[in-house]
Amino acid sequence: MGIIEIFLETMRFNNDPKTLLVCIDGLDHILDFGRKSSYVDIEINSPVNPYLKKLSEIKGCEVIEMLQAHHDNGVYKAIDKFISNHFMIE
Numbered sequence: 001m002g003i004i005e006i007f008l009e010t011m012r013f014n015n016d017p018k019t020l021l022v023c024i025d026g027l028d029h030i031l032d033f034g035r036k037s038s039y040v041d042i043e044i045n046s047p048v049n050p051y052l053k054k055l056s057e058i059k060g061c062e063v064i065e066m067l068q069a070h071h072d073n074g075v076y077k078a079i080d081k082f083i084s085n086h087f088m089i090e
Contacts, residue, residue, distance in 0.1 A: 004060065008058065020078075021075060031051050
């Protein structure tokens, strides 16, 4: 199990706002690093963030979506910023 999986498991089963904010921040830094080290997928002719791809493959988007309804305003704002930074909204 890698760090992305550990963050997601913690986010899935822990409701403490401070812990969630640390996990969100950690994932944010990982995905920022992945953006800088992205590669071009020749099948779709587009850059791919390997860590964002991993997050999607292990159903991390479900955890992110779940946290959009968190009762703590700080967690909500952090998730909203995370989504706007790392996911294209069409």
